[in-house]
Amino acid sequence: MNTNGTPENVRKELAALLPRLRRFARNLTRNPHDADDVVQMALERGLAKLDQWRRDARLDSWMFKIVRNVWIDELRSRGRWGKILTGPEAGENVGHSPLDRDSDLLSVQAAMARLPEDQRTAVSLVLVEGLSYKEAAEVLDVPIGTLTSRLARGREALQAMLAPGDAG
Amino acid sequence: MSISDETLMAYSDGELDASARAAVEAAMRADPEIGRRVAQYREQREKLRAAYAPELAEPVPDRLLAALRDGGSGEKSPRPQSMRSRWRYSLAASVVVAIGLAIFAWQRPALVQERGGALVASGELENGLSDSLSGDPSAGDVRIGVSFLAKSGEYCRTFTLRESAGVACRRGERWLIHDLTQLAEGGQRSEAGASQSGDYRTASSMLPPAILSAVQAQIVGDPLDRAGEQSARSSGWRPR
Numbered sequence: 001m002n003t004n005g006t007p008e009n010v011r012k013e014l015a016a017l018l019p020r021l022r023r024f025a026r027n028l029t030r031n032p033h034d035a036d037d038v039v040q041m042a043l044e045r046g047l048a049k050l051d052q053w054r055r056d057a058r059l060d061s062w063m064f065k066i067v068r069n070v071w072i073d074e075l076r077s078r079g080r081w082g083k084i085l086t087g088p089e090a091g092e093n094v095g096h097s098p099l100d101r102d103s104d105l106l107s108v109q110a111a112m113a114r115l116p117e118d119q120r121t122a123v124s125l126v127l128v129e130g131l132s133y134k135e136a137a138e139v140l141d142v143p144i145g146t147l148t149s150r151l152a153r154g155r156e157a158l159q160a161m162l163a164p165g166d167a168g
Numbered sequence: 169m170s171i172s173d174e175t176l177m178a179y180s181d182g183e184l185d186a187s188a189r190a191a192v193e194a195a196m197r198a199d200p201e202i203g204r205r206v207a208q209y210r211e212q213r214e215k216l217r218a219a220y221a222p223e224l225a226e227p228v229p230d231r232l233l234a235a236l237r238d239g240g241s242g243e244k245s246p247r248p249q250s251m252r253s254r255w256r257y258s259l260a261a262s263v264v265v266a267i268g269l270a271i272f273a274w275q276r277p278a279l280v281q282e283r284g285g286a287l288v289a290s291g292e293l294e295n296g297l298s299d300s301l302s303g304d305p306s307a308g309d310v311r312i313g314v315s316f317l318a319k320s321g322e323y324c325r326t327f328t329l330r331e332s333a334g335v336a337c338r339r340g341e342r343w344l345i346h347d348l349t350q351l352a353e354g355g356q357r358s359e360a361g362a363s364q365s366g367d368y369r370t371a372s373s374m375l376p377p378a379i380l381s382a383v384q385a386q387i388v389g390d391p392l393d394r395a396g397e398q399s400a401r402s403s404g405w406r407p408r
Contacts (some may be wrong), residue, residue: 014236019224022232026223040235041377075214077380108219126181127216133183152174155212162215 010050013059014043020060021131025067027124030113038074042067061131065139068121111161119154122147127155171202180371181208279329280345289336289343297325297336297343298405301397314391315400316383323405324386326379333379335386338405349381 021042025035046053046066053062112120120141125136126147137147171192178184179192196203279293289297296310302325304312313326313333324337324346334348393398400407 011236015233017225018228018232018236022226022228023220023223036229036232037377040232043232043235044239047236073384077384108216112216123216125215128220130217133178133181148174148178152177155177156173156208157210158216159212162212 003096007047007131010059011047014046014063016061017060021034021063021067023062024124024129026073027128028068028071028117028121030099032073034071038067038071041070041074045070045145060129061135064125064129064131065141068139107162108158111158114161115154115157118150119157122150123154123158126151173205175200176205177209178215180206282322284343287345289345293327293329293336297327297338299401301394301401302392312400313379314390315397316387317389317407318386320386321407323400323407324383326383333376335379335382347379348377349378356384 018039019040022035023040025031025042027037030034042063046063053059112123115123121140122136125139126129126133131139133144133147133151136151137144140147142150177193184192192206194203198208208317214402228352236403277330278291279289280287281290282288288294292308293310296308300310300312302312302314309330311328313328315323315325318324318337320337322339325343326333327334332348335346336343337346338344374398
């Protein structure tokens with residue numbers, strides 16, 4: 001790895017990405033505290049293995065993938081621990097956005113939080129973060145057809161929740 | 169002719185190649201309903217984009233900026249003194265562990281003693297490790313997180329003790345302290361705070377990530393459930 005100044009450029013790029021990483025992590029975890037924890041761990045993991053990042057790959061896609069992997073690891077450990085520790089699931093805590101002033105916008109987040117994880121991440125990556133189907137499929141490690149089908153189901157469910165009288 | 173929702177969605181998202189696009193457009197000319205569905209996808213996309221745009225303007229917490237500033241510099245340059253220890257802890261940093269244990273032992277001589285170069289639990293900590301079950305209301309300052317069988321073949325338990333959290337494993341008649349770290353300030357500081365505030369977080373997530381990863385690295389199977397703990401306790405924490 002070229003250590004001569006390159007990491008600093010990447011750090012700048014990562015700094016610019018931070019708001020999007022947090023936003024994606026919130027959609028993923030449905031909890032702002034978990035989201036920031038996950039982003040922090042993902043930053044550390046990403047910086048530690050920066051040499052594995054291919055320069056031709058998008059840095060945002062690469063980091064989204066790390067964010068998701070960190071969260072999966074965290075869920076795995078909680079799943080084990082959850083067997084003997086009490087407390088409602090983190091996922092119960094929805095509605096993370098301070099958008100109370102706009103009920104329409106709030107309902108988008110609330111509707112998203114009700115989607116199953118696979119649909120929610122697909123919708124989040126493509127519609128919120130603006131990744132292509134191919135990029136989103138790579139982040140999620142699924143074939144593009146799987147991504148497309150998750151996205152379609154997620155969008156159908158969202159449509160039903162956001163505009164129940166207008167479902168096509 | 170019918171066009172699937174997935175195809176219309178892909179069209180609205182600009183994901184179709186030229187020939188598929190032309191087919192959709194021809195179908196739209198023939199059937200206004202198809203155009204209406206495409207418009208619905210586009211409206212939905214715009215609605216989501218708009219709903220989530222304000223989050224980008226939120227200030228980024230300092231700790232994330234610090235993680236970005238300090239992370240990944242481990243081998244090339246010493247980490248700054250001001251660095252916050254909470255997330256930085258690495259199992260590889262055995263020197264840090266040793267220093268931490270030494271300070272801990274020095275601060276709490278009644279709870280940790282040195283035996284043949286290893287640190288072992290004593291007093292209240294030893295009693296808690298030997299007698300308490302996970303999640304029990306804490307007697308004193310010691311609280312047990314989870315118990316598990318480690319790859320070493322020993323039973324190990326996580327514990328919190330005031331501002332510290334650690335992993336101790338049963339060897340012979342003693343609890344050897346393997347990992348120890350400081351609990352963070354604020355949210356992760358105390359499990360007592362969790363119940364007081366009705367925090368939804370489980371006790372496990374109150375443990376510092378360093379301890380969680382230590383457990384993950386060592387655990388065989390799943391943590392013991394309550395019956396498993398009771399059984400292990402009655403056997404003196406000696407695996408059968």
